[in-house]
Amino acid sequence: MLSERRLHALSLFSFFVLWQLIAQILQYPSLPSPIAVAASLWHHLVSGDLLYSLGITLLRVLIAFFIAMLIGTACGILMGRYRTADNALDGILVLGLNIPALVTIILCYIWFGLIEAAAITAVAINKIPTVVVTVREGARAVDHKLLEVADAFHLAWQRKLMRVYLPQLYPYLMAAARSGLALIWKIVLVVELLGRSNGIGFQLGTFFQFFDITSILAYTFAFAAVVLLVEGIIMRPIDNRISRWRN
Amino acid sequence: MINLAINIPRKQFASNGIVALRNLEFSITSGEFVALVGPSGAGKSTILNIIGGLDRDYDGDVLINDQTLRDCSTHPARIGYVFQEPRLMPWLTVIQNVELVLDGEHDQRSRAREMLEQVELTGRAESYPGQLSGGMQRRVALARAFATRPNLLLMDEPFVSLDEPTAQRLRGNLLSLWQALRPTVVFVTHNLLEALTLADHVLFLSASPGTMIHRLAIDIERPRSLQDPTIGELYQRVMREQPEILSGLVTDNLESVQATGQKRNTR
Numbered sequence: 001m002l003s004e005r006r007l008h009a010l011s012l013f014s015f016f017v018l019w020q021l022i023a024q025i026l027q028y029p030s031l032p033s034p035i036a037v038a039a040s041l042w043h044h045l046v047s048g049d050l051l052y053s054l055g056i057t058l059l060r061v062l063i064a065f066f067i068a069m070l071i072g073t074a075c076g077i078l079m080g081r082y083r084t085a086d087n088a089l090d091g092i093l094v095l096g097l098n099i100p101a102l103v104t105i106i107l108c109y110i111w112f113g114l115i116e117a118a119a120i121t122a123v124a125i126n127k128i129p130t131v132v133v134t135v136r137e138g139a140r141a142v143d144h145k146l147l148e149v150a151d152a153f154h155l156a157w158q159r160k161l162m163r164v165y166l167p168q169l170y171p172y173l174m175a176a177a178r179s180g181l182a183l184i185w186k187i188v189l190v191v192e193l194l195g196r197s198n199g200i201g202f203q204l205g206t207f208f209q210f211f212d213i214t215s216i217l218a219y220t221f222a223f224a225a226v227v228l229l230v231e232g233i234i235m236r237p238i239d240n241r242i243s244r245w246r247n
Numbered sequence: 248m249i250n251l252a253i254n255i256p257r258k259q260f261a262s263n264g265i266v267a268l269r270n271l272e273f274s275i276t277s278g279e280f281v282a283l284v285g286p287s288g289a290g291k292s293t294i295l296n297i298i299g300g301l302d303r304d305y306d307g308d309v310l311i312n313d314q315t316l317r318d319c320s321t322h323p324a325r326i327g328y329v330f331q332e333p334r335l336m337p338w339l340t341v342i343q344n345v346e347l348v349l350d351g352e353h354d355q356r357s358r359a360r361e362m363l364e365q366v367e368l369t370g371r372a373e374s375y376p377g378q379l380s381g382g383m384q385r386r387v388a389l390a391r392a393f394a395t396r397p398n399l400l401l402m403d404e405p406f407v408s409l410d411e412p413t414a415q416r417l418r419g420n421l422l423s424l425w426q427a428l429r430p431t432v433v434f435v436t437h438n439l440l441e442a443l444t445l446a447d448h449v450l451f452l453s454a455s456p457g458t459m460i461h462r463l464a465i466d467i468e469r470p471r472s473l474q475d476p477t478i479g480e481l482y483q484r485v486m487r488e489q490p491e492i493l494s495g496l497v498t499d500n501l502e503s504v505q506a507t508g509q510k511r512n513t514r
Contacts, residue, residue, distance in 0.1 A: 145334055152299050152328035153348040153395060154321060163347055167338045245338045245375040 041218035064123035072131025080139020096129035138172030255307035269456040282442035285452030327397030333384035362390035454495035
């Protein structure tokens with residue numbers, strides 16, 4: 001039996017081999033081989049433009065992510081806890097869930113101008129509704145019997161929040177954060193393509209104009225590597241820590 | 248020092264319209280150990296919730312040391328609460344669960360350890376509740392309630408579903424804690440023998456909506472045990488004279504049920 005990890009590596013390796021074979025047989029200029037992509041990746045890495053763009057994009061992702069999580073969590077708890085808030089905001093929530101990302105981006109750029117704040121706002125607005133939906137679910141599922149324990153023993157509100165209330169929301173916050181990052185990565189690129197003059201999205205746009213497929217793929221893989229890294233060194237350890245008690 | 252006076256003409260649950268309590272009136276003097284006995288659905292847990300300040304939606308008043316509980320922003324008593332289920336935080340270890348209620352007190356770790364020692368769970372301090380048996384979880388809940396050094400101890404069938412030797416030992420722990428700190432205790436049980444063994448007074452409640460149908464003073468000397476013949480005798484007599492009392496029904500001559508200690512009351 002293969003271990004899970006080996007199977008993972010094997011499937012990825014086969015994918016690259018297959019790709020290399022097809023590229024060699026077809027010899028299309030629009031399908032560069034993985035080796036050419038790797039060379040291009042190295043070139044962009046050494047010249048510095050890749051790291052610079054990656055840094056800019058990561059920063060935008062980070063800021064938009066925290067804003068979306070903060071506002072989304074607050075609204076989610078509010079709506080999960082209070083029926084009135086739920087009724088009042090539900091219509092807007094459904095609207096927010098269904099507005100295409102592109103529309104929000106265009107409107108933000110038109111209304112606020114082609115500035116950084118408009119870009120971040122557009123990304124955050126796209127993400128907030130899905131955070132709200134997930135966290136609201138969690139807030140609805142909160143066990144009131146445990147909150148009663150906190151009240152019976154007169155716990156200070158900070159302690160009640162941190163040790164009794166929020167731990168019940170952690171799985172939901174984690175799910176929101178995971179899906180949130182995945183979505184925000186994608187939207188940030190579009191935002192950069194449409195209205196910023198730096199970042200991965202902007203670079204991809206430039207490569208597109210020159211039909212530089214090799215560079216596009218090189219950037220894509222660099223990006224994918226960062227996503228995997230974030231999952232491995234940030235998300236998974238946090239996840240393990242907060243769900244330790246389940247094992 | 249916690250004196251309680253309860254006067255609740257009516258308690259109705261807003262959610263389902265059920266009237267849980269009606270014309271309930273009794274008082275408990277400080278340091279007294281009172282057992283509430285009654286059929287299920289008599290509102291015993293509701294009474295504890297009200298005394299503990301968890302439920303404020305009722306007609307009437309609860310006075311704690313002559314203060315109206317409803318008007319207090321924080322509960323005047325230092326409460327130890329044992330719920331019907333253990334209600335431990337599954338994400339906290341056993342010792343963290345006990346420490347949780349010791350809000351920032353400087354000796355919280357050593358106190359929590361001491362409490363776990365009392366319920367014989369020192370070896371499981373770093374376990375999570377999910378790794379413990381139901382009985383062990385109950386013991387953690389007891390340790391948590393005792394840890395606060397309560398002056399008002401509210402207990403909702405705390406020893407149910409424990410094996411008898413463990414229950415016996417924990418009753419002993421409860422009594423030594425009570426003798427050391429003299430908290431006012433309100434102890435809900437449906438086990439009359441247990442009530443007679445532990446309490447100074449047993450309050451019998453009617454079937455729903457709950458009201459007090461009888462108050463039995465027990466002046467049998469301590470220490471008592473479940474096996475004492477005097478307790479057994481008293482139990483037999485209560486059951487003989489009021490065979491339906493545990494179903495919340497009484498026949499007329501209530502006065503006939505009187506507790507006996509060394510001296511037998513004549514009527």
